[in-house]
Amino acid sequence: MRFTRLRLNGFKSFVDPTDLVIHDGLTGVVGPNGCGKSNLLEALRWVMGENRPSAMRGAGMEDVIFAGAATRGARHFAEVSLQIDNTERLAPSGFNEADTLEIVRRITRDAGSAYKVNTKDVRARDVQMLFADASTGAHSPALVRQGQIAELINAKPKARRRILEEAAGISGLYQRRHEAELKLNGAEQNLLRVDDVIEQLG
Ligand code: ATP
Numbered sequence: 001m002r003f004t005r006l007r008l009n010g011f012k013s014f015v016d017p018t019d020l021v022i023h024d025g026l027t028g029v030v031g032p033n034g035c036g037k038s039n040l041l042e043a044l045r046w047v048m049g050e051n052r053p054s055a056m057r058g059a060g061m062e063d064v065i066f067a068g069a070a071t072r073g074a075r076h077f078a079e080v081s082l083q084i085d086n087t088e089r090l091a092p093s094g095f096n097e098a099d100t101l102e103i104v105r106r107i108t109r110d111a112g113s114a115y116k117v118n119t120k121d122v123r124a125r126d127v128q129m130l131f132a133d134a135s136t137g138a139h140s141p142a143l144v145r146q147g148q149i150a151e152l153i154n155a156k157p158k159a160r161r162r163i164l165e166e167a168a169g170i171s172g173l174y175q176r177r178h179e180a181e182l183k184l185n186g187a188e189q190n191l192l193r194v195d196d197v198i199e200q201l202g
Contacts, residue, residue: 001084001085001086001088001090001091001101002022002084002085003022003044003082003083003084003085004021004022004083004084004085004100005019005020005021005022005081005082005083006019006020006022006040006043006044006047006080006081006082006083007019007020007079007080007081007082007083008020008040008043008078008079008080009078009079009080010065010066010075010076010077010078010079011039011043011046011064011065011066011078011079011080012036012039012042012043012064012066012078013035013036013039013066014036014039014043014066015066015069015072015075020040038057038145038146041143041145042055042056042057042064043080044080044082044143045143046064046080046105047080047081047082047103047104047105047127048082048103048127048128048131049105049115049124049125049127049128049131051124061107061112061113062107062109064078064107065077065078065107065109066078076108076109077106077107077108077109078106078107079104079105079106079107080104080105081102081103081104081105082102082103082104083100083101083102084100084101084102084103085099085100086098086099086100086101087099091130092129092130092133094126095117095130098118100118101117101118102116102117102118102119103115103116103117103127103130104116104117105127115127117130125175128172128175129172129175132166132169132171132172132175133169133172
């Protein structure tokens, strides 16, 4: 899957709709301090389902919405859309029919986030799984924040293992295992209840 365009609207300093077209080869983003380079990387993480405000350098998730400036009022929502070239059909099943995937995340004040894939409403989990299975999730080691290399060097072995698992594309399996365990637990509880009922009847 190849990212071909990142579109921001009301996200952090990108108050007006802005397109970052990603061509083949290397794309560099240059600009003076504070012009929004890191905000672009954060937009990429965010649209892939990042749900920790701290990873967005904020206290709450609504901090990603343009907060206003001397000459512009604050916005009511922020939206990021990521276009992906899927002509090689590398997207996980369930998303793999179309040549182009468009993932959209929108956050509205007091109403939280909503996600769409090719105009269809999906859950945050669906988007997170889509990218986790393609080993390019919001926590992907391919996205390197400022200061992250030093953090990695000082990290505990368990944290380092998580990074390797993300790179290997197996982190989605942990979420699925956790969900399967919860279901299994529920089924066991139901069985115990059935045993109780049978005992009472007997
Ligand atoms: P540096 O080179 O110093 O790392 P940078 O180009 O990476 O800078 P960013 O850190 O991406 O810049 O952008 C910071 C800018 O984004 C600041 O000017 C900050 O005021 C602005 N900003 C962040 N969040 C919001 C928001 N919610 N609303 C408006 N502006 C915001």
